[in-house]
Amino acid sequence: MKFSPLLDDMMKALQVLPGVGPKSAQRMAFTLLERERSGGLRLAQLLTRALTEIGHCSQCRTFTEQERCEICQSPKRAESGLLCVVESPADVAAIEHTGQFSGRYFVLMG
Template identity: 60%
Template sequence: MSFSPLIQQLITALRCLPSVGPKSAQRMAFHLLERDSEGALALSEILQKAVAEVGHCRQCRTLSEHELCEICKSESRDRSILCVLESPVDVLAIEQTGGYNGLYFVLSGHLSPIDGIGPEDLGIDKLLDYIHATEINEIILATNPTVEGEATAHFIAAQVKELGIKVTRIAHGVPVGGELEFVDGGTLAHAMAGRRSLL
């Protein structure tokens, strides 16, 4: 059975979302059309508004509807520490921990020569300009613990090496509450290499 062209277009449009396959998109489309037409209209309206009004913060490059995001505008943030991340969703993840009070810089991805993504595509030149123009004492490289994330972190560290700024990398290893027998070898190796003294 084939759907009407408009329904098929809706299903196809919903597949642009991450992890949404044909069946999930079909269920969403029918739910919105049959059971929640008000929700569908509200979703359509706010989606159009968000796409039109949300851009990137001029300073840290996270998503914001203002020229400067709330974090960059805040006077209570520690402006001597800069955390470098791959995406705006990573900013949210770190903010939710409540354990960091510095500033951020979002790269919009990681180095990937195979995909043709180089330093100029990530805004690393903007990161270096930002570091030169401010009084940063420490840069925390919080890129993902993937091959590309590690390569990106090492590339940035090499670029700022001459500036005399402390460069640190987030630790990764055994999760809190995890059991060693269920942790993969790569994670255990990182945990062993990043061990610290208790006394």
């Protein structure tokens, strides 16, 4: 089925997310347009804001809205003397979720 150019562009844009293929993108687009327009507008606003305001910490390179992230600003973390080198901000989130590490991080970003 041929879709309108704007709907087609919307579905292609959704496919930039990992694990989202054409069928999933179509379901998401249709859901947003049929039942969740207000949620879709909120999502669009938050995506715009996040992509504009979230950058990298100047010290460890994880994601933050500030010059330095909360972890790098913490004197307690600095005193630990521990540094964990990770590949991505997702790794920082996973390790932090365990609650077992109390040092600082450095994110290689790739």
